[in-house]
Amino acid sequence: MKTMIDTGANRTFISIKALHLSYKKQSINKVSSRVILADGYTSLSILGTVHLSINMGDMLTTIKAFIVKELCVDCILGMDFINKYKMIINTEERTVSIRDNHKRTTLQFDVNKHCINYPARLIKHIRIPPKRTVSVPVSVALSSAQVLFRPCFKLQQRSPILMLNSSLNIHRHTSFISLHNPTNEVRLLPKGILLGTTTIPTLSFKKDLDIDYSLAQKNICNLIQPITNSEQKDKVKSVLDKHLKLFDATKPTIVINVKPHAIKTLDYPPPSSKPYYSTPTKQDAMYTITQELLQFELIRSSYSPYAAPALLVAKHDGTWRMVVDYKKLNNITIKDNHPLPNMEQTIQVLGNGYQFFWKFDMKSSFWQIPIEEEDRHKTAFITPEGLYEWNVLVQGLKNSPPSFQRVMADILSPCQHLKHIHQVLSILSQHNFQLNPFKCSIFRQQIDYLSHTISEQGVKPNNEKIQAIIKLREPSTLAEANKFLGAISWYHYPDEAHPVILTTDASKVGVGGTLQQHINGEIKNLYYHSQMTSSSQRRYDPIELEALAIWMCFQHMRPYLLGRSIIIYADQCPLCNMMTLSIIHIKGRHNCLADYLSRHPIPREEAIFDEDYGIVQHNKREPTVRGCVPDAIPPLTGAIVTRSKTKQLQLERNQNSTTTPTYRNKTTLPPIDEEIDQMKEDSSQIIANNSLDIEQLKIEQGKDSTIHQNVAEVMKDPVNSSYEFNNGLLYKLIIMRQVYHGDPLSGHFGVQRTYLKIKHKYWWPNMKQSIIQYIQSCLPCQQYNISRTKKPGRLQPIPPPEGPFQLIGMDYCGPFKLTPRSNQYVLCLTDYFTRWVVAIAVPDCSAKTTAEALFNAFICKYGVPTVIRSDQGTHFHNQLMYAMSKLIGYDHTHSTTYHPQSNRMIEKLNATFVPQIAKLQDKENNNWDEFLSPVVFAYNTGTHSTTQYSPFQLLYGREPRLPTDGKLSSFTFR
Template identity: 25%
Template sequence: MPSSSTSSNPFFIRAQINQTYHNILLDTGSSITIIHNQFLQRIYHNMFEPSQNSYISANCTTITIIGKVQLEIKINGLSTFITASVASSLVTDVLVGSDWINQYVLYLDISTRRLTLQDSTGQTTTTSLIQSNNTSCCTVRLLDQTTIPQYSESIITASVHLPDSSNLLFEPSSNCNQKAVVLPAALIKVTNSQTHLTIINTTNHPYTLPANTCLGTVSSSSVICATASPYQSQSTKFRSSEIRHFSLNSSHKCYVCHQKFLSQNNLFHHLRVQCYPPELRHQIETLTQHIDSTSHRKQIQDVLWKYGKLFDLRQPSKINITLDHAINTGQHRPIYTPPYRRSPQDHQTITEETDKLLKQDSIEPSTSPWCSPVVLVRKKDGNTRFCVDYRKLNDITVKDSFPLPRIEDIFDQLSQSTYFTTLDFKNGYFQIPLAIHDRPKTAFSTRDNHYQFKVLPQGVKNGPPTFQRIVNQILGPARWKHCLAYLDDVVIFSRTFDDHVSHLDEIFYLLHTHNFRLSFEKCIIATDSINYLGHHICRGEIRPNNDNIRGLLETPTPTTPKEIFRFLKGAEYYRKFISNFSRIASPLYKYNPSNSTHQSNTKPKLFTLSAEEQAAFEQIKHILTTDLVLRLPNTQLPFKIQTDASQLGIGAVLLQTYPEGDRPICYMSKKLTPAQQRWSPIEQECYAIVKAVELWHHYLHGHHFILESDHKPLEALMRKSQMNDKCERWRLRLQSYDFTVNHIKGTSNTMPDYLSRSPVDHAEDDID
C-alpha cells in the first residue's frame, strides 16, 4: 500500500458511536450508513426496528440488511445523527455513507490530512488523519482494454492474485485517478482471482484504459485512524456537486420492481435492460434522429437512457418536494353548490372519470362541507374531459403574486447560445401536491360519492405562480446560467455541444430526483434552433414565429375598395408607431367610402391594384409585422386581446398597453368551416375568443389580461353560466385564465375586423 493517502482512499475516523469510541469507515460510494449487527450488540442503542432488505454493491456483493437503528455519531463533542441499516455481515463495524455526508458538510485537506465537519447550525470540528502501517496488499490490474463513455460510470473486471475472499479493501492508485477517471475506494469480493470495480469518467469524451493498467491495491487490514486537533481554515470541500451527481440521496431502488442497489450506475443499467418500458427506445431514437453526428447523437442518447424514468408514463407521479399548493380563502365560510342534473350517460361518464382519478391517486373520498359542481367538456378527439367549476372558490381565494420571469430577460439569455433543449411536463398541475389542510376546498360530488383532490386540479386560482415557484426551487442555481422556466415551458441552453450534454445531464438529474414526468411528444432535444414563447431563436437571432404574424402577413391582396378601406382602418390603429404613415398610405386613401368616386349601392366590382397601390399595401404589412411596430412581450405591462368574427372567419390581435398606446405582438386570422359559418353570431364571437386565448396561452397564462370585443353580450362570459351550450363549454375551457371582458365599439376594433374578413389560416373543426 502506498505510504501517502489520496482523496479517493477509504478513511477511518475516530468517533463516538452512541457513547462508545470506535473507528468508522467513511464511504462516499455507499448511499446508506451501515452498522454490523455484532458491533451493535456491544454498544448502547435505542429500539431496534426489524426489517428485511438486501443491497447489491458495486462489485455485485450482496449485503443483507436485518433492520434499522438510530445512531449518534459524535466527533470531538459535535453530535450528528443518522438512521443506520443493520447488516448481518460487514467487512467493518461501522460504514458511514453519503446519506450522512449529504446531511452535513465535510471538508478534506489532503496536504495536511485534516478532516473538518460542519453541522446544520454552522458549528465545526476538525480531526487529523493518520495512516497506519498496512500488512497484506496486492496489486489490482485491469483485465481487458476498456473504454468508458463520457460522464459515465462503468463496471470493469480486474485481476487480483489472491485467494477467494469477500472482505477486502480496495484502494485506488493515485496515478490512475489523475487520468481524469475516478475509482472510488470500495469493499470488494475476489472470486477466481477476479473482482469487479466501479470506474467513473468525469470528462466530456470517451476514455480508454489499456489492459493490465494498475488500478490500485487491495488489502485485508488497512487502517487510518484519527486524533483531535485544532481547526484550521485551509481546506478543500469534500462534499461536492460531483459526489451528489453520482450518488442519489436514496437507496437507489428500482421504481418498477423495487430491487435496491448501492450504485446509481448499477440501477441505471438494470432499468435500461429490464424495467424501462419497451417504447422508450423508439422515443429516444425519435428525439435524437435530427442530430447528424453519430457521436453527438450517442452522447445525448446516453443521457436520455440514464434518466428514462422521466418519460415513463405507465404510472402517475407526484413531484417530490416540500412545497405544495395552498388555497388561501381567509375566514370565508365553506361554499356549497349542489351537483347539476345529469343524463344517465353523463353520470356513467363521471363515474368512469372519478374511478380513473382514484386509481391515479389524484382524488380521495371526502367529508368536506365545500362542494363545486362537476362539468363535462367535449374535446376535439370526441372524448370527454372531466372538469370542476371552481369560479366561486376562485372568487374568494387570495391572489398569489409570485413573479413570473420577464420574457425579454429570457430572450437576452438565449441570444448568446447555440444549442437548445425544450421540455414539456406531462400533466404538470397533476404532479403538484395539494396542501392537506386545503384539500377539502376542492371537494366535488357525484351521484354516489363526495371527493376532494390530492393534487392541484385544473381551474383553481393561483396554479401558475405555484408552478413557477416550485420549478424555480427545483432548478436552483442552474436558473439564468443554462436553464430557464416560464411556467411549464423549460429551456436548456448552451454555447457548445459538450456543455449542452453536461447541462442536459444536470437538469435531468434534478427533475429525476424530484420525480417529474415529461411529455416526450412535446420535448425537443439538443437542436440549434427552437420556437420558444412565440419566437423563433437560432444562433443569436430572435424573431416572431411565423404563426404570430402570418394572420396579417399572408392576407390576400384586396380586390374591392371596401376591402382596401378595412385594411387601411386597421393599420391606422397603429399609425402613431409608423413614421410618415400618411405618405406611405396615400395611394390607398382614394378608396375611402367618403370619396364619391367609389360610393355605390351596387355590388362592388373586382379590380386590380396599381403597382404604386400594391407597393403601399405590402409596405404597410411589412411594417406591421416587423420590429418597426412589433415588440417583444414585456411581462411588466398589461396584455390585451381584441377579437372579432365574420361569416368568413375569425380575427384577433394580441397587444400590450404602452404609455404611448397599444402595440401589437401577434395576429390571428382563421377561416370558418361551412358548419361554423352557420353558427349564431355569439357562438362565432365566443369561438374567436377561445381560439385567440388558447393560441397565445404561453403569454397569457399566469397574467391578468383584458379582452375586448364589439359583441356586447360577451361581457358576462366569465361572470355567469351561459344559456348557449357551446359558449358554456368554452367558458369552462377558459376558467384557468384570469381576464376581464370589455365591450368596445366596432370603430375601435378595426384590425380584428379586417383579419376576420380576410382570413388566412385554414379552418379546423371544433367539436365544442
C-alpha cells in the first residue's frame, strides 16, 4: 500500500479502494460530512471513518482515518498520526522515526519520482468544425494545481483529433485544452469522454515542461518536405503532430515502463584499471564531455570498486567521442543470448514490392535505456579527473545490443508487423523514447537501409557499398573466382513469386550446385556451391554421389530454400522417383555449370606441374646422380620442365585441338556417365595415365633451344656443371632442403615458408612431407623454436594503409650480448602494407642513435613514410624525435599504454627473428649482428602468411633472384 506522509493534512485519510483491498473485514462507521482542502474553498466528501492498524517496521500503530472515494495515493498520514507517535522526519537521510512506549523505530522512505496521474474528462458535448481549433473545458480531480497534460493513447488511435502535450492550470477542478480537427468533416466528442491524463508536479515534471515544441514542429516539416502530394502531406503531418515529443532531440530522455538493463557477473573480484595517459588537450575535452553527461544525469559520481579506463576517439567532424574500455568487465559478464535481428532476412522482407517506406532512428538509443540501480556501480569508469558510473546503458558493454533489442521487441510486439506508423509512434512516445529526426525518413518511395537501396522494384546494393566489388581485379585463378562468386552472392535474394531451381552435379573429385530463378525469360543466379568430397565419399556409387550433392547444397542454401517451391535438376534418372520434390532429369552435357563446379572445387594447394608432366616413380628409391650430399639425404633429381615451357606446350596442344574436326564445335564437358565410368578405374591405372612419358619428354626437350645450350655446357665441363645429361635427358642436381632452410639466406624459417620457396621452382614426390620431416629433424629448430598457441576470441584488426611505406611500425629489440662491433640492440622497422622489414644493429637505444639510424637506414633509402608508430619508450617519445617528425614531415604516433598489441606487427617480428639469429650464431653468442642482414633477407623474400606474397614481390613487383637460381646464360633486349 502506497502511503504518503503529509504535514499539511490535519487528519489521516484512506481511499475506499485501498480499504477494501487491505482491510476486507474492517468495520466502517458511516459518516456523511465534508472537509475543506488547503485552497480554502474546495471540499472533499467523507464516506465514513475506520480504525486502521498499520505495521511500521516492528511496531504496530493504530489511528482513526477518514474514508474518501479517491486519493492520489492509497493512504495519507496526517498530523494526527505524526503527533501521536512523535514522528521525526530526516529529509537528509530520508528516514522517519516514530516512538511508542519508550521505544523508537526508524524507517527509510523514498522520494516519489514517478508520475501521479489524474484523468481529464470532457465537461460537455463538443462539436469541432473542419480545419478548426477549439478550446474545451475538462474536469480533473484536483482542486488547484499546475499539471502536465498528456493525450489519451486510445483516443488518438481511433480519432483524428489532434491534442498536444501541454501545461494546464487547474482552478476548482476545471481547466481548458485545445483540440484541432485536421479533417474536412465535422467531429463530435461526447460529454465525459477521457481526453487524457494530468500529472501533478514531481521530479520529472520540469523535464516534461522543457520540451521544445517549435523545434519538434520544424523537424516534422523537414521530414515531410519531400512529399509532393499535398493531401498525403497533410495526412502524414496529422499523424506526426500527435507525437511532437518524439521529434524534440534537444535534450536526452530516459524511457519509462521498461525493464532496466541488468549486468549479471561471475563471482570474481571487481576489475579495475588505471586511467589511460592523455595529452592536456584530450584531458580538457574529456572533462567537458563528463560535465555534459553529469548535467543531463546520464552519469553520476561513483565510489565503486570497479574502474574501467575511459578514452577519446576522434569523430569524422574532428570532435571527440568518449568511449570506455570494458574488456575486463565483459570477461566476467554472463552473456545475454537474446537474438539480434538477421540483417539479410530483414532486407529480404523489405524487398516484396512495397511502395512507401518509413525509417525511424533513435537518438543515442542506448542512453535512453536505464540501468538497474544495484548494477550501476559495475559501469564505473575512471578519468584523470575522477570516477563516474552510468545511469543509462552505454556502448561497450557485452550485453548492450541484446538488451536494447529485447526492449524494442517487448514494447513493439503489440503492433502486428508494424502496419500502422501511428501505433509505432504512440508506443515509443508512451515509453518516453526519443527519435533522431535528422536520420529519419518519412513516406519515401526509396530509402537506404543497411547498405541497400529499397524501393517498390525491390532491393539493390547501395552504389557506394558496391564500389569495392566493382573495382576488384578480375580473378586469375579458380580459388579467386570461387571466392569472388561467394562474396557477390550475399547481395542476391530470391523473388518470392518464382520457384527456385537447384542444379546439382557430383564427381569423384567434388560436388557442385547452383541456385537460380527464371524471371521474365532470364536466368538469375542466387548462390554457388562447390565442395571437395572426402576419401570415403569418393567410394559412393554415382547415384549416391548425386544424392550427396543435393544434400550438401541443401545444407548450405537452407536460408534460400526454406518455405519456397523448389525444382531440382539432376543428371540421375532414378532420383526423380525417390523424393516428392520436383526433380527433373538433365543430361550431363547440358549441366555445364554445376558439372564444372563439381570437377573444380577449391583446391587445397596448387600443383606445380600439369598432370601430363608428373614424375614416374618406377622404383621406391629416389633417382641418384654422381656425388654425395653432406647431410646423408639422397639428392633429388627432376627432369627440367619449367612453368613457362609447360604453358607453352599446353597452348600448342590447345591450338592443335581446335583444328581437329571432331572437337571444333564442342563447347560442353563429356557426358557425366562416361566421366564417372572413367573414375572407376584402379588408382594405379590413374597414376599411370597421369605419369610422365619419358620418350615424349625427350622429344620436347629436343625442341627447346635452351636445353640444347645446357647440354652443350654439360659436355664441355661435366664436373663443375649443375646439370647432368643421362640417357638422352637433361637433369639438374637439386639439394633444396638444406639450401632453402639451413642456409643463412634462408634463415631456418618454418615449413610453410620453406615449402613455398621450393614449390614455385621444383617438384618431387611427397615433397611437402619430406620437407616437414627434414625441418622436424633440424637440431637448431628444435632447440630454439617456441610453441605458440593463439588465444581464443576475435582479433581487432588495424585498418591497412593504402600503399607501401605509409604506415611503419618501429621498435627496439635487445639488449643482446655485446659484439666485437660494439652492437647490442636492433632497431626494427616494418611496413604495414608490404610487410617489408628493415633491421639495424646499433650500440645503444638512445634518442640520437634512433634518429640517425631511422634517417640513414630507412628514410634515405625508402623515402619519408606517412605515419610511424612506436611504443612510448623514452628513445621514441622525446623532443628530438618530435622535432625530426616535424622537420621531415611525418606523423609519429604511439601505441596505447600497457597495450603493445596495438603495434602488434613489429612486436610479432621481434619474437620471430630473434630465434632465427640464435640458430645461426656461434657458441659465444657474440656474432649475431653478422647474421642479422641474411635473416632479414630471408624474411623479406619468403611468402607472408597474410598477403600470400613475399614482401620483396609487393615492394618491387617481381620475384627475388636467390643464390640458388644460378647465373643467367644469355640476355635478350627488345
